[in-house]
Amino acid sequence: MTNKNNLYLDINVLQAVPSSNINRDDTGAPKTALYGGVIRSRVSSQSWKRAMRHALNGKDLGSGLRTVKLAQLLKEKIMSLDSSLSESDADNKVKEVFKSTGIKLKGEDTAALLLISKGQVEKIAEYVLAHEEIDKKELKEIFNGNQSVDLALFGRMVADNPELNVEGSSQVAHAISTHEVVPEFDYFTALDDLQKEDTTGATMLGSIEYNSSTLYRYANLNFPELVHNLGSEAAVEGAVEFIKSFVLSMPTGKQNTFANKTLPNYVMITLRTDTPVNLVSAFEEPVKSNQGYVKPSINKLEEEYQNTLKMVDTPIKTLILSMEKIERDKDSILKDDQVTDLNELLSKVSEELQQVVQNENDND
Amino acid sequence: MKTITIKLTGPLQSFGNEATFNQRTTSLHPSKSAVIGMIAAALGFQRDDEKITDLNGLDFAVRIDQPGRVFTEFQTVEWKKDTRKLTYRGHIQDAVFAVAIGSDNDSLIDEIQFALRHPGYQLFLGRRANVPAGVLQIEEFSGLNPVQVLKDFPWQASRWYQKSKSNKQTVKVELLADSKLLSGDKYFMVKDSVGSFSQKNRFFNYRPVERDMIELTNPSYQEKDQSTDHDPFSAL
Numbered sequence: 001m002t003n004k005n006n007l008y009l010d011i012n013v014l015q016a017v018p019s020s021n022i023n024r025d026d027t028g029a030p031k032t033a034l035y036g037g038v039i040r041s042r043v044s045s046q047s048w049k050r051a052m053r054h055a056l057n058g059k060d061l062g063s064g065l066r067t068v069k070l071a072q073l074l075k076e077k078i079m080s081l082d083s084s085l086s087e088s089d090a091d092n093k094v095k096e097v098f099k100s101t102g103i104k105l106k107g108e109d110t111a112a113l114l115l116i117s118k119g120q121v122e123k124i125a126e127y128v129l130a131h132e133e134i135d136k137k138e139l140k141e142i143f144n145g146n147q148s149v150d151l152a153l154f155g156r157m158v159a160d161n162p163e164l165n166v167e168g169s170s171q172v173a174h175a176i177s178t179h180e181v182v183p184e185f186d187y188f189t190a191l192d193d194l195q196k197e198d199t200t201g202a203t204m205l206g207s208i209e210y211n212s213s214t215l216y217r218y219a220n221l222n223f224p225e226l227v228h229n230l231g232s233e234a235a236v237e238g239a240v241e242f243i244k245s246f247v248l249s250m251p252t253g254k255q256n257t258f259a260n261k262t263l264p265n266y267v268m269i270t271l272r273t274d275t276p277v278n279l280v281s282a283f284e285e286p287v288k289s290n291q292g293y294v295k296p297s298i299n300k301l302e303e304e305y306q307n308t309l310k311m312v313d314t315p316i317k318t319l320i321l322s323m324e325k326i327e328r329d330k331d332s333i334l335k336d337d338q339v340t341d342l343n344e345l346l347s348k349v350s351e352e353l354q355q356v357v358q359n360e361n362d363n364d
Numbered sequence: 365m366k367t368i369t370i371k372l373t374g375p376l377q378s379f380g381n382e383a384t385f386n387q388r389t390t391s392l393h394p395s396k397s398a399v400i401g402m403i404a405a406a407l408g409f410q411r412d413d414e415k416i417t418d419l420n421g422l423d424f425a426v427r428i429d430q431p432g433r434v435f436t437e438f439q440t441v442e443w444k445k446d447t448r449k450l451t452y453r454g455h456i457q458d459a460v461f462a463v464a465i466g467s468d469n470d471s472l473i474d475e476i477q478f479a480l481r482h483p484g485y486q487l488f489l490g491r492r493a494n495v496p497a498g499v500l501q502i503e504e505f506s507g508l509n510p511v512q513v514l515k516d517f518p519w520q521a522s523r524w525y526q527k528s529k530s531n532k533q534t535v536k537v538e539l540l541a542d543s544k545l546l547s548g549d550k551y552f553m554v555k556d557s558v559g560s561f562s563q564k565n566r567f568f569n570y571r572p573v574e575r576d577m578i579e580l581t582n583p584s585y586q587e588k589d590q591s592t593d594h595d596p597f598s599a600l
Contacts, residue, residue: 044493307500311501
């Protein structure tokens with residue numbers, strides 16, 4: 001059967017956010033969603049991805065391959081994409097590419113080692129097959145634009161030039177609160193400091209809608225796709241950057257008004273070989289509590305994790321970073337999966353992924 | 365004939381119909397093309413794979429077990445540096461759908477079922493950010509087509525939703541299916557047959573659809589206890 005080489009990385013985060021309005025709709029109210037019959041606070045996927053992109057800041061992790069054999073790679077790719085093309089036609093297409101980029105060929109090889117990823121070679125091949133005339137600027141864009149980690153993670157769409165499109169390798173869900181929220185309104189007045197003594201009243205008044213919530217945040221990463229876009233070395237680093245930016249970033253909406261920048265209370269990372277699993281179903285029945293939402297949310301999440309194991313393959317690794325002390329059963333399967341800090345979490349994930357990359361290379 | 369049911373649920377789902385750039389509405393139930401897109405992603409097909417259109421041949425039916433509520437998501441898009449556009453995208457919140465896919469080619473259904481449990485690309489409910497909640501629940505039936513399966517398939521709505529109708533012993537839910545699986549002549553045409561998902565040339569053809577209402581048992585039905593009713597005339 002197909003898809004034997006699946007490897008998905010799930011990130012589950014629980015994060016308490018105080019009074020805030022980090023992502024608002026066209027009326028200025030915090031975004032919401034209905035789930036399990038009650039209103040939840042929501043932060044859209046797009047909003048959080050933007051914050052992540054800013055955290056990644058176009059970080060360039062370089063390409064997968066360092067080679068002089070670009071001409072050969074490109075020719076093979078062109079011929080595999082269009083089997084009707086003769087070898088000499090393919091050769092001509094390759095020559096055109098090198099002519100318009102100004103990269104010199106010495107016989108079959110390039111004069112210097114070039115850094116390039118498999119994804120880039122594929123894009124160039126697609127481009128020359130779709131265009132009779134090569135536009136230098138566009139080709140240059142393909143050569144330069146494909147290695148940045150945010151592009152590999154979130155993809156790119158160029159409507160008038162689909163060859164430049166990149167399919168993202170990650171999936172980020174909308175964050176929703178684990179419990180019901182009730183909208184609150186902050187009514188405010190502002191006074192003019194230079195107002196005459198004998199006048200009273202506010203110069204301006206208004207209201208801001210806000211709420212506070214414990215958010216369930218979920219994202220996953222299709223690791224083989226990231227390898228496809230970046231090459232295996234850079235993909236391991238890219239995955240680590242992905243986790244870091246997801247865990248540490250937050251959209252900045254009304255941040256100056258509410259100073260709501262918190263860090264996650266709980267992070268669970270799972271490496272799976274079959275399918276990604278979004279555990280939001282744990283909160284379909286909303287958490288009810290009058291002593292804070294974080295602890296009961298953690299318990300529900302871990303319970304759901306264990307329940308879903310009945311339906312999927314056992315993950316190759318699960319890692320938990322928690323700011324809260326968790327009370328678990330003595331025989332809980334999660335009892336040995338805890339790490340002490342973010343660094344340990346990241347290095348363990350990177351170790352595990354390196355292992356996978358190593359095994360794949362050995363099998364080639 | 366083999367059929368599988370797939371339960372589609374999550375906080376948000378979105379099934380585009382007549383999309384334009386700024387205002388994108390959603391249909392009130394999963395479209396066949398959306399489900400085929402999901403299957404194609406599971407099978408690891410690229411957008412322009414020619415094998416995708418073969419999947420149009422699958423038999424398809426969907427039952428609206430919990431209709432959810434439509435809302436419009438407001439977003440700004442920076443489409444050019446420092447230039448933003450406002451967009452409005454329809455979503456269905458808190459809905460549960462039972463989708464059934466069938467084929468006379470049993471091994472194709474087996475392959476699809478395996479792929480949905482081991483997807484080559486991430487699955488989503490109409491938009492990439494609409495991740496299905498929990499593990500995808502799939503069940504398998506032999507010798508029945510999708511409509512036959514969904515006529516008897518238990519009501520998939522959430523517990524709270526079933527309870528909200530606890531005074532009703534049965535509920536009626538809407539079913540939409542390939543016209544040939546129902547009467548075959550009371551159809552309406554929907555632009556929902558995949559032509560291509562390629563971003564160079566995305567298009568859909570028409571397909572005939574028919575609608576039916578199905579009566580299902582409500583497992584949360586509670587018979588009213590007569591004795592608690594206050595009847596002032598009983599004393600007379």
